[in-house]
Amino acid sequence: MQQHDSSPLLDYIEYPENEMLTRSEHFYQEIKRRHSIRKFSDRPVAREVIENCIKAAGTAPSGANHQPWHFAAVNSAEVKKQIREQAEEHERSFYAGRAGEEWLNALKPLGTDADKPYLEHAPWLIAIFSQKKGGIHADDSNTNYYVHESVGIATGFLINALHSSGLVTLTHTPKPMSFLSKVCNRPENERAYMLLVVGYPAEDATIPHHASVKKSLDEIATFL
Numbered sequence: 001m002q003q004h005d006s007s008p009l010l011d012y013i014e015y016p017e018n019e020m021l022t023r024s025e026h027f028y029q030e031i032k033r034r035h036s037i038r039k040f041s042d043r044p045v046a047r048e049v050i051e052n053c054i055k056a057a058g059t060a061p062s063g064a065n066h067q068p069w070h071f072a073a074v075n076s077a078e079v080k081k082q083i084r085e086q087a088e089e090h091e092r093s094f095y096a097g098r099a100g101e102e103w104l105n106a107l108k109p110l111g112t113d114a115d116k117p118y119l120e121h122a123p124w125l126i127a128i129f130s131q132k133k134g135g136i137h138a139d140d141s142n143t144n145y146y147v148h149e150s151v152g153i154a155t156g157f158l159i160n161a162l163h164s165s166g167l168v169t170l171t172h173t174p175k176p177m178s179f180l181s182k183v184c185n186r187p188e189n190e191r192a193y194m195l196l197v198v199g200y201p202a203e204d205a206t207i208p209h210h211a212s213v214k215k216s217l218d219e220i221a222t223f224l
């Protein structure tokens with residue numbers, strides 16, 4: 001290995017094999033309770049919880065550790081209203097035909113449409129941005145690597161952290177998403193990656209049957 005600064009791995013925890021097995025089973029049981037929710041309560045969620053979850057997302061691995069992401073956490077009713085209005089405008093043309101027949105058919109079992117009241121009802125929207133240029137320091141402007149992969153992993157960490165905290169989420173991808181840059185005051189070099197809707201579920205929240213059909217281990221994995 002090349003000469004480089006490093007420190008010993010002090011925070012690794014090894015579990016006995018039987019405990020490893022029960023922990024992996026427990027994690028599976030926990031994460032399979034995570035569902036995309038489209039009806040949110042307007043109950044507030046403390047900013048500190050959101051901060052902790054974003055800190056967790058920020059520990060994700062990334063290309064050259066450049067951490068090419070930005071999380072704009074929106075709690076302001078005014079900003080949420082702007083996001084809802086602009087998202088719904090795009091969604092209306094999407095559902096009116098821009099998506100194409102095949103895509104619209106694929107969405108039918110989810111029951112989604114252009115109305116997005118949850119963008120105002122949910123206490124928090126987290127707009128995730130990716131950075132093509134950056135570096136390990138916030139003000140660097142070097143090339144970033146594996147940006148999509150890195151931001152995808154961080155987003156996964158964030159969803160997991162929010163779920164573990166007892167909140168529900170929706171991964172929302174209005175198409176196009178570029179309006180988020182302006183609404184969230186983000187610079188030119190960043191691209192909107194995803195909008196996460198975060199909060200408590202409404203009392204009458206439901207899960208579409210289609211969304212709970214998960215492929216079996218055999219269908220998603222091979223062991224060589």
Ligand code: IYR
Pocket residue numbers: 091107110112113114172173174175
């Ligand atoms: N962005 C639209 C459409 C949509 C697209 C996919 I792919 C989904 O899995 C769900 C919805 C919307 O949010 O309604």
